[in-house]
Amino acid sequence: MDKSIQRAVNTPVTPVGPRSAAPPVALMGATGTAMTPKEVMGILRRHIGMIVLLTMLGLVIGGGAWAVLRRTMPRYTARTHIEVMPPIQQDPTQISSVQPNRDIYYQFRATKAAQMTQQNMLQELLRNDTIRNTNWYRQFTEADSTGAGGEAEAVRKALRNLERNFRVTAPRDLTVIVVSMRCAESREAKTIVDTAVRLFLTEQREQARRDISAELAERRNQRDSIRRALDTIEQSLESIRAGTRFARLNLTGRTNFRDYMDDKMADIEQRFSLYDSERGRLESIIETLRNRATAPEFDEVVREQIERDPIARQMRANIATMEPILERQLARFGGEHRVVKETRAALEQMHADLAYRQNEIAEIFRQSDYRNAQDQMTALTQQLDTVTRQLQEAQNEYKEIDRVRAEYARYEIQREEQQRLLEEMNMLIEKLNAMYSDPTIHKMRAAGLA
Structure with missing residues (x-):
């Protein structure tokens, strides 16, 4: 049960007098407003008919209204x-x-x-x-x-x-x-x-x-644009192949491939190096032979060649034979004898002929070696010029084939890229077709x- 709320009330002050037996006003108010369960049940018993009647009336009115609305x-x-x-x-x-x-x-x-x-x-x-x-x-x-x-x-x-x-x-x-x-x-x-x-x-x-x-x-x-680009690239590749005398233009993936131009360049460069070194050797030989040919004295090589000459050897043998004869004639006839003079003159002539022969052999040997070296230098120079020209042509050819291959490789890269794009585009079109056919x-x- 709810408790009553006690409120403070300002009451007039009464004079002090004898206390009456009546209860205070506040206490009377609190006692009068409170209801007991018995009083509540009494009220419900008195109004139960009205409560039931109103409830039934509400149900009837609501149900009827609902039925009318459902129908109308x-x-x-x-x-x-x-x-x-x-x-x-x-x-x-x-x-x-x-x-x-x-x-x-x-x-x-x-x-x-x-x-x-x-x-x-x-x-x-x-x-x-x-x-x-x-x-x-x-x-x-x-x-x-x-x-x-x-x-x-x-x-x-x-x-x-x-x-x-x-x-x-x-x-x-x-x-x-x-x-x-x-x-x-x-x-x-x-x-x-x-x-x-x-x-x-x-x-x-x-x-x-x-x-x-x-x-x-x-x-x-x-996709059509990519296909047209591919056709253009194929035509360019075919034009490159038809417009060059070189073969094996496609070197993609051949990292260790050695082309015939590499072998040709290596062979020409090897010959050029050989001829160039031979030219240097001949230049030093020619310089030596030139000094030998213009020297006033014969060197050991020339004297050795003179000693090897058979005619000069025979002439020296004849002189060696005549000298004992002259000595015997001098001992027998004296220096003023006609025979001695003839023998001496013959011996002097033999010495003169030997000296002439030695000078002739020396000059022939020196000049022939010098001219042979010059002829070898001339021939070697011609060969070197030929090899140099071949090397230049090979280098130009190598540059040309390298340029052609680079252009060919560039078109091949473009072709691979376009082919990759074409494959991706075909895959994308297939996916779009599948999506188009998808009911969802x-x-x-x-x-x-x-």
């Missing part, structure tokens, strides 16, 4: 839902699934729900013959049957009714869009909901396919009829 203005709600898949463009060639972000997923569902209740979608729904044949739509046309203006007014009223009774929601914790419609007839509510879902899914599917078709057209144009291209699927 019934309200039925048809409800269905659309399954929304994650907004991820998944590769159709792969089976693995990707978990989307929950906030993005919800935002995607909310966007789809908002699109379904847009003005153009509701107008498209009202233009559908199935909806126009319903009693729900006829109630607006019967009220406004005055021609074109009446039709527009009927559409406006129907739109207003749809805005009140047509609901599309996207619950955060679910992966569906809930579509509901409330109207007087359950069958028509179901028809409106099913038609709205069908039209919306069809429009979304066609929109997604239009986007895919536009992208497919762009990708096909890109619009990332939605009807869960069933209302």
Whole structure:
């Protein structure tokens, strides 16, 4: 039982006198306002009939009103839902699934729900013959049957009714869009909901396919451009092969390949090095032979050649034979004898002939060696000039083939790049075709009829 609240009351001050036996005023008020359980039960017993009567009367009035409204203005709600898949463009060639972000997923569902209740979608729904044949739509046309203006007014009223009774929601914790419609007839509510879902899914599917078709057209144009570039590159490669005398232009991946030009260059450079070193050797020999040919005295090499001359050797032998004869004649006849003089003259002539022969042999030897060395130098110089010219031609040829191969390799790199792009483009087109054929291209699927 609730306790009474004691309040302070300003009472006038009474004179002090004899205390009466009556209870205080505050105590009397507190005792009078408090109710006991017995008093409460007494009140309920006295009014139980009224309580039951009013309750029954309320039930009867409410039930009757409900029955009248059900008969005169019934309200039925048809409800269905659309399954929304994650907004991820998944590769159709792969089976693995990707978990989307929950906030993005919800935002995607909310966007789809908002699109379904847009003005153009509701107008498209009202233009559908199935909806126009319903009693729900006829109630607006019967009220406004005055021609074109009446039709527009009927559409406006129907739109207003749809805005009140047509609901599309996207619950955060679910992966569906809930579509509901409330109207007087359950069958028509179901028809409106099913038609709205069908039209919306069809429009979304066609929109997604239009986007895919536009992208497919762009990708096909890109593929045709890549193919034309490949044809141009192939023509350039064929032109390079036809316009050069060199072979083996494709050296891609042949890191250890030794071309015939490498062998040719190595052979010419080896011969050039050999001839150049031989020329240096001949130059030193010619300088030595020139000094030997112009020297006033014979060196050891010339004297050795003179000693080897058989005629001079015979002449020395003859002189050696005549000298004993002259000595014997001098001893026998004296120095003034005719025979001695003839022998002495002959011996002197033999010495003169020997000296002349030695000088002649020395000059012949020195000049012949010098001229032979010069002739060798001339021949070697000609050979060196020939090799130098061949080396220059080989170097120019090597540069030319290197330039041709570099140009050929550049076109090959472009061809490989274009082929790779063509393969990627074909793969992308195949994926887009698979996506175009996908019935759930619009990332939605009807869960069933209302």
